[in-house]
Amino acid sequence: MESLEEKVVAVIIVGGPAEGTRFRPLSFNTPKPLLPLAGRPMVHHPISACKKIPNLAQIFLIGFYEGKEFALYVSSISNELQVPVRYLKEDKPHGSAGSLYYFQDQIMEDSPSHIFLLNCDVCCNFPLPNMLDAQKRYGGMGTLLVIKVSAESANQFGELVADPITKELLHYTEKPETFVSDLINCGVYIFTPKIFDAIEDVYMRQEDRANVHHVTSFEALQITARSPPTDFVRLDQDILSPLAGKRQLYTYETMDFWEQIKTPGISIKCSALYLAQFRIASPDLLAKGDGTKNATVVGDVCIHPSAKVHPTAKIGPNVSISANVRVSPGVRLINCIILDDVEIDVSTELLMMWYK
Incomplete structure (x- = not known):
């Protein structure tokens, strides 16, 4: 005791x-x-x-x-x-x-x-x-x-x-x-x-x-x-x-x-570090996909279960997608954090590494 x-x-x-x-x-x-x-x-x-x-x-x-x-x-x-x-x-x-x-x-x-x-x-x-x-x-x-x-x-x-x-x-x-x-x-x-x-x-x-x-x-x-x-x-x-x-x-x-973690830019680097840690300690937290039933996933990627990502999208490396996100056909995402409830299509103008 x-x-x-x-x-x-x-x-x-x-x-x-x-x-x-x-x-x-x-x-x-x-x-x-x-x-x-x-x-x-x-x-x-x-x-x-x-x-x-x-x-x-x-x-x-x-x-x-x-x-x-x-x-x-x-x-x-x-x-x-x-x-x-x-x-x-x-x-x-x-x-x-x-x-x-x-x-x-x-x-x-x-x-x-x-x-x-x-x-x-x-x-x-x-x-x-x-x-x-x-x-x-x-x-x-x-x-x-x-x-x-x-x-x-x-x-x-x-x-x-x-x-x-x-x-x-x-x-x-x-x-x-x-x-x-x-x-x-x-x-x-x-x-x-x-x-x-x-x-x-x-x-x-x-x-x-x-x-x-x-x-x-x-x-x-x-x-x-x-x-x-x-x-x-x-x-x-x-x-x-x-x-x-x-x-x-x-x-x-x-x-x-x-x-x-001083700035949003450093957050992108820190997200990559944690995703790499998941690969060793908690691989079940990382997304998988080959472009058939699911989007193509490259490298370390985390996708919230409520997010909808089109199978023709290509995601990663170092991407974190939050709750209720919608990713349309043909979208390519790399080195970014997507906040809750965001909708992204091929016409979206992505100017920052954090999107809301």
């Missing part, structure tokens, strides 16, 4: 309507986390990865979208995976670490020994069970998923230095102006409940700085201008950087694929 202290929970940060602006106008009607990648909502991929975590008790989605926008999906995915998935709505953005602290009571209600924290806009193979094993070996407060990238692109992310033997996080800086390392933060973490103590310490320091009763009015203005709100705590600058080199944080390096 598993003990309570062995339970694990997962938290996925989904953001809110003020974020993901580069996905407009696509995100005006559908929240960015629910836009499709490889035939499933973007947030589905980290959720399904969490299902593989041993002793998983619950999955929490945290954001500041209205709850009704996620209600149907949360109910559906909970039934599909047979794991409780809950959406927790913030009253306002609290930062990635602040979000954890804001919902501490809900996250800790199963008394988990470990808490996974994932960003929704990350595309990777999510080696979560391996991270859990590594975290138990390290014995610190937390472990970061990291990957090596080109030196030219590293400064777009959080760069870090880790001990090559112990894997301890020695130094961390977010988007530095000068090159620090080609090892970057992937936005996937595992923590022990001690993370809440670290966040509380940040809150207390920020409240102390906000207490301007004994400073001049000029100093008060300077503090207000350069400091975030006292209830906003960033994971990178406020937690990772100060704890680096203190034997509290460690790294787990992935050798597999990783992308940050």
Whole structure:
């Protein structure tokens, strides 16, 4: 019988309507986390990865979208995976670490020994069970998923230095102006409940700085201008950087694929990565067709069961077709994501790689 202290929970940060602006106008009607990648909502991929975590008790989605926008999906995915998935709505953005602290009571209600924290806009193979094993070996407060990238692109992310033997996080800086390392933060973490103590310490320091009763009015203005709100705590600058080199944080390096889903264009690449992963792990999710009873399918393609694709159409590689789509005779599709309810015929002018 598993003990309570062995339970694990997962938290996925989904953001809110003020974020993901580069996905407009696509995100005006559908929240960015629910836009499709490889035939499933973007947030589905980290959720399904969490299902593989041993002793998983619950999955929490945290954001500041209205709850009704996620209600149907949360109910559906909970039934599909047979794991409780809950959406927790913030009253306002609290930062990635602040979000954890804001919902501490809900996250800790199963008394988990470990808490996974994932960003929704990350595309990777999510080696979560391996991270859990590594975290138990390290014995610190937390472990970061990291990957090596080109030196030219590293400064777009959080760069870090880790001990090559112990894997301890020695130094961390977010988007530095000068090159620090080609090892970057992937936005996937595992923590022990001690993370809440670290966040509380940040809150207390920020409240102390906000207490301007004994400073001049000029100093008060300077503090207000350069400091975030006292209830906003960033994971990178406020937690990772100060704890680096203190034997509290460690790294787990992935050798597999990783992308940050910043734009619709990158989504096309990420969809291809997930479709290729389906080919190995879930080939039943991919469409087949030779141009007789079904359309000709080339490479990795995902077609929703409700979509109607004419047998003379040629689809793929890297195509994801959503619900209730209609594809007419003679249509050729390649490297694209087709959203719900779209009708495409040979006269359709396709100017983007996302179609709605």
